[in-house]
Amino acid sequence: MDGLGGGLANVDVTRLSDADKQQLQQFAINEGQKARIQSSIHSLTDTCFRKCIPAGTIKNGKLDKYEEPCMRQCVDRFLDANIVVLRELERLRQ
Amino acid sequence: MADDSKMQIMRQVQQEAAMQNARMLVEKLNEHCFERCVPKPGTSLSSGEEGCFKSCMEKYMSAWNTVSKQYVARIQRESASGGLSL
Numbered sequence: 010m011d012g013l014g015g016g017l018a019n020v021d022v023t024r025l026s027d028a029d030k031q032q033l034q035q036f037a038i039n040e041g042q043k044a045r046i047q048s049s050i051h052s053l054t055d056t057c058f059r060k061c062i063p064a065g066t067i068k069n070g071k072l073d074k075y076e077e078p079c080m081r082q083c084v085d086r087f088l089d090a091n092i093v094v095l096r097e098l099e100r101l102r103q
Numbered sequence: 104m105a106d107d108s109k110m111q112i113m114r115q116v117q118q119e120a121a122m123q124n125a126r127m128l129v130e131k132l133n134e135h136c137f138e139r140c141v142p143k144p145g146t147s148l149s150s151g152e153e154g155c156f157k158s159c160m161e162k163y164m165s166a167w168n169t170v171s172k173q174y175v176a177r178i179q180r181e182s183a184s185g186g187l188s189l
Contacts, residue, residue, distance in 0.1 A: 020108040029109045054170045072159025084173040
């Protein structure tokens with residue numbers, strides 16, 4: 010992370026206009042959301058690769074006709090399960 | 104001048120994010136493929152292990168792309184229908 014400070018050493022944020030500050034704030038919010046989505050994609054790929062690609066040596070680089078739908082279904086079912094958890098917690102809270 | 108520093112900050116943040124993303128992909132890919140392709144590490148990487156690694160890399164990246172498309176499509180569907188935000 011020291012690249013961030015290093016590259017921006019000559020930037021003085023206090024000299025930015027209010028409009029620029031606001032725009033940067035929105036930019037930061039958007040980037041944060043994108044980063045969270047990226048992180049979920051990494052974790053889902055990790056989980057679903059384990060489930061969908063059979064253990065052992067890998068001979069072919071392409072996803073085959075079983076693996077590809079398995080990966081897609083794995084994503085959707087994981088999110089369904091997530092919704093079930095949230096609904097159940099919501100119910101318990103009431 | 105002010106506009107310039109704003110652009111500089113944005114560019115820097117985006118570069119950092121892309122770097123972090125690539126680093127994460129490489130880390131995960133290595134973890135999975137090493138597990139599968141090199142079950143018993145020998146004195147050197149055999150050609151079989153190397154071939155497995157190349158296929159495994161390609162497969163993991165395809166899997167990542169598939170997950171990415173599916174996940175983004177799902178979020179868009181959920182937010183359009185006003186459902187639970189994931």
